[in-house]
Amino acid sequence: MQTKEKTVDWHLYAEKYDMLFSYNPFYQELYKEITKLTLEWDLKPGATIADIGAGTGNYSVTLAKQFPQASILHVDNNVEMNERARQKKEDSGLENLKIIPKGIQEVRLPSESLDGLISVHALYTFPHPAKALKKMAAWLAPGGFGILVDPGRIVNVLDWQWAIGKKLIAQYGIRKTLEIFREAKPVSRQNRYIRQMQRQEKLWTHSTEEFCEAIKNAGFKILDFKTCFRGLSDLAVVSR
Ligand SMILES: C[S@@+](CC[C@H](N)C(=O)[O-])C[C@H]1O[C@@H](n2cnc3c(N)ncnc32)[C@H](O)[C@@H]1O
Structure with a gap:
């Protein structure tokens, strides 16, 4: 796992991200799967x-709603993504959600200060996934709860469009499906860039075994793992 140049255009992606x-x-x-797992976390009031x-x-x-007594730290360095999160926070009146507009590489938190931690479909794009994992492991308190999900395999955009299209046609019919696809063009475009960058090894790709190895090397304990997202991604339930 080497240092990767960060090149995905999250600004463009943000515009249509919630169509996903x-x-x-x-x-x-x-x-649904992840939020069902987080709901099982037994956290004390005042947890972070x-x-x-x-x-x-x-x-x-969702975490801020599931755990109203906890403080939730939303860490992301993209202005547009964070603006959408800020809007949702405001719409739902969530005072326990704090948006930290920084890259993982710039964030400093005390060791063992987190009771729960998630990172979904983001590790592969960080400048140095192994260092990011080490940082996250150091932040998690012993016995803390963690869920790490990452797309390790190279995205086949056409195969995804086909799989999603079939489901959408069954639910909405052809006309609405075509409308959705037209509107979601920026998402498909970004996914094509992601595929290109994965092939150029500018983004982290991994097998499930490599993912688990990286997590263990960072200092996490793996409690459970599986593949998900049509086999594209790996999901690990972790602790310290
Ligand atoms: C595919 S999105 C996943 C968003 C969210 N976890 C989800 O599943 O809906 C990846 C996110 O990682 C963020 N990101 C990329 N590099 C980052 C970094 N160095 N530090 C923190 N966030 C970063 C991007 O801005 C983007 O919002």
């Missing part, structure tokens, strides 16, 4: 949870 949440059945399935690479806040906002 509204229309991508596989994103919805993953969201961080979402690293939190995007438009789909998970950080």
Whole structure:
């Protein structure tokens, strides 16, 4: 795992990112799975949870609602993504959600200060995933809860469009599906860049074994793991 140049244009992606949440059945399935797992966390009042690479806040906002007595740290360095998260925070009146507009590489938190930690589909794009994992492991308190999800395999955009299209046609019919696809063009474009960058080894790709190895090397304990998101991603339930 080497230092990677960060080149995905999250500014463009942010514009349509939440279409994934509204229309991508596989994103919805993953969201349900992760938020079901976080709901099982037995946290004391006053706990602190961080979402690293939190995007438009789909998970950080949910965590803030699931754990009203906890402080949720939303860490992301993209202005547009954070603006969308800020809007959701405001709409839901969430006072326990704090947006930290910084890259993981710039964030400093005390060791063992987190009781919970998630990072979903973000590690692969960090400048140095191994260093980021080490930092996260040092932040998690012994016995703390963690969920790490990362797309390790190279994205096949056409295969994804086909799989999503079939589900959308069944749900909405052809006309609405075509409309959705037209509107989601910036997302497909970014996914094509991601594929290109993965092939050029500018983004971290990994097998499930390599993912687990990196997590263990960082200092986490793996409690459970599986592949998800149509086999593209790895999901690890971790602790310290
Ligand atoms: C694919 S999005 C995932 C967002 C969210 N976790 C989700 O699943 O909906 C990846 C996010 O990682 C963020 N990101 C990229 N590099 C980062 C870095 N160095 N530090 C923190 N966040 C970063 C991007 O801005 C983007 O919002």
